[in-house]
Amino acid sequence: MKRAALWLVAVVGEDGTFTKEDVKNAFPGISQADRRVRDLRDYGWRIATHREDATLGQHQQRFVAQGQPVWERGKATKESSSITDTQRRKVLTADGNRCRSCGITPGQIYADSFETAQIDIARRKVKLPNGTASVQHIAECNRCRVGGRSLEADLGAVLGDVSKLGGLQRQTLTDWVAADEREFSLVERVWADFRTLPAESRNKVREALGLPPA
Structure with missing residues (x-):
């Protein structure tokens, strides 16, 4: 896994793409080398497939960002990146089973193509009012996950703007939030x-x- 990490940094480079065959050729004779690459996700490495990045082919992967320097002694701390089925259902239900960025629902066809939407769970960094950051789950479609990879939401700014609204504007927003929909x-x-x-x-x-x- 350490060798795989160094290969991604030195050969593929951030935002570079690779395939399972590339991994196999880079580490001849090493069984399940591609699995070692996948294991890096547990250490904060961001490696996207066509599910997260609609621009990728089915067999392509993209090295999005480096995580912990696993090759350094004492620097690798495994992170829990998995989400249980129960958690996934809870997030989808809370988000109305639709993409929170564009509003599309599972199986719906994008307006500019014949591609159907897939809804999955993304992780969104949220800046809290006290200045700290929290990573929270959100439902997003396969297209919006590409554009939202580096997005950081600012809860404090939203709450601040809410406090500035006058009576009519505040009531309008209240109605939209209550219905979770805007006409x-x-x-x-x-x-x-x-x-x-x-x-x-x-x-x-x-x-x-x-x-x-x-």
Whole structure:
């Protein structure tokens, strides 16, 4: 496992990709060398597969970030990175069995493709109001997990913004939070769709609104 860690750092490099065949060729004659690479996850090493990174092929893996320097004496402390089925069901239920980042549900097709969403459990670093950090579980789809790998949520900032809301705004937010859903108005939906249009098409909308071309 120590040799595998050094190989990832020196040969693959952070954000580099590799396959099981690459591992086999790097350590000829070593049985289950790929398992030693997987074991590094227990020591804080982040190694993504196509389940966490939709840009990877089925047999590819990505070395995302180095964890503990396991090759140094006394520096390797095994972390508990697994989640039980009971914990997984609890997180999915609490998060409405949908991706908390984009709202897509399991099996739903992404709007810009024929790819269906898979919902899994991700770990999100949360900055607490007292300044400390906590790693908490959250449901995310396979696409959003890619973009959210380095995301840090700031609970203190959210609570601070809540305290600044006036009566009507606070009641509106209360209703959204209670329902765990926000209904967008027609004008908001049109604005969101307008932003996705190419410049030529945006100018047609501007013309319809009596505005000059951009």
